[in-house]
Amino acid sequence: MSPLVKIRSERDQMSAVERRIADFILENAQLLRDYSSQQLANALGISQSSVVKFTQKLGFKGYPDLKYSVGEAIARADNGDAAVVSRHVADDAAAQADSLWRRKSEAEEATRLINPPETLRVALDALAGAGKVFVIGVGEDDIYARGFALKLSMLGMATVQSFDITRMTASISAAGARDVLLVFSEHGNHPALCKVGRFFREQGGRLLTVTRHTSNPLRALANIALLVSAHDDRPYIQSLLYQSALQQLLDGIFIQLCEGDEQRHAQLVANLERMQLLLEP
Template sequence: MAASLPAPPLSPLVKIRSERDQMSAVERRIADFILENAQLLRDYSSQQLANALGISQSSVVKFTQKLGFKGYPDLKYSVGEAIARADNGEAAVAAHVVAGGEGESLATSLWRRKSEAEEATRLINPPQTLRGAKDALGTAGKVFVIGVGEDDVYSRGFALKLSLLGIATVQSFDVARMMASISSGGAGDVLLIFSEHGHHPALCKLGRLFREQRGRLLTVTRHTSNPLRALADLALLVSAHDEQPHVQSIVYQSALQHLLDGLFIELCEGDERRHAQLLANLERLQLLQEP
């Protein structure tokens, strides 16, 4: 198997955006100022930034160190580099927009927002997290999968992929039916719950019940503090934000699908037997579609 290429350096602005939901109120004020005024950051010292926000200079320094930077100058330099890299591509993008008109301008903007959400989601789900989810799913006796409402679409799609890999999977959007199904589960089994906001009371009850039976709970939610995530043995997180609700929904779905695709690839390429099972099942599906 070919060695994977090293990941490109992550933009500090993407890192700040991805971690915003987990920040304190003061930290969010600093984060929002940097995200909204990145181009101006080079003109601000840590004391000037603190004065602009009405906070202490030490709060700014602690914020930068919490993000993994040596100090405020290191963060400022990193942001400047990220802006310079983005500016290098501005001419090509602008020419494309002018040539294609307003429709392509909107498409380009959406593509950027999707890319930012996918990058932020990758940042908050490090390789060891995906490996943990892969190992749990790959070694499970049975995998129970549930999602309600819009989450059901991704629940169904991922459950089908697991089945094609030869992993015994039980999927439903009906909470009562799933409660009956997991009564046969136990140690070594996995309950995978899709819940964007992680507050669904019935799904939380399912998670508690399953853990009482010594099964492992794997959740997929937004990167926010929520009761379902707090219950999980393993939590996959999605970071996607936009001021426009209809756009935020689209970028969330895009980032979620990208995360699931990465987990599926991990499951495929991590086991030759599963990969062979996938190829055999895809061939059978093709035969079913033939006249």
């Protein structure tokens, strides 16, 4: 596993000092080879021992081991880019596609790491045991809310989906303790969605959120929070990484819901056959 992916995936569990070290390494990975542990400590205004403890906590023998590992990861990435360019001198699109595929793979791997099995199990149990699953997303998030709500419906699960916050507020007014509100919000800071989530919890339901791997109001409010990792200096690439990693996360949950219960699986097969008959001339 790339040391940079490992640092990103564990950042949320770090102390304030450790997060400062992590952020410096992530933002200055190319320059890390020029820093000794003491120079890094001086740059951050912390003790050298804090840097050493940080590297050991990540599973490295010491700072030189971490620095070497980061440099090796960067070199592999650079060599990969060079190889692609040399093979496709006249084909920039192929090089870009290869680079994007690698970045998506890294985002999906990091997303897997920040959603441990126990968290996914709690989310799966909440969805599987829900009387009704209310699903909402606003803007681009609505695309994934609609798609996932359809998948749940195909499994025979009672699902209520809407992008209209007013309508959703009315729908959840009769929610019970076994019901789940699934909120898709990339940045997790939509004020109205936070109000809906708070209202749903007051009704006794369980709030399940899907947001970026950042500190945000919606995540803090959730009973269960699923996270998506997507890091890149280019905003347009970052958006693509988020969408790819999110879809992979949702597909994994759908498969487990489908294969984890024979009745849901049978209902999916029956619904697929019914839809096929409707489409036939």
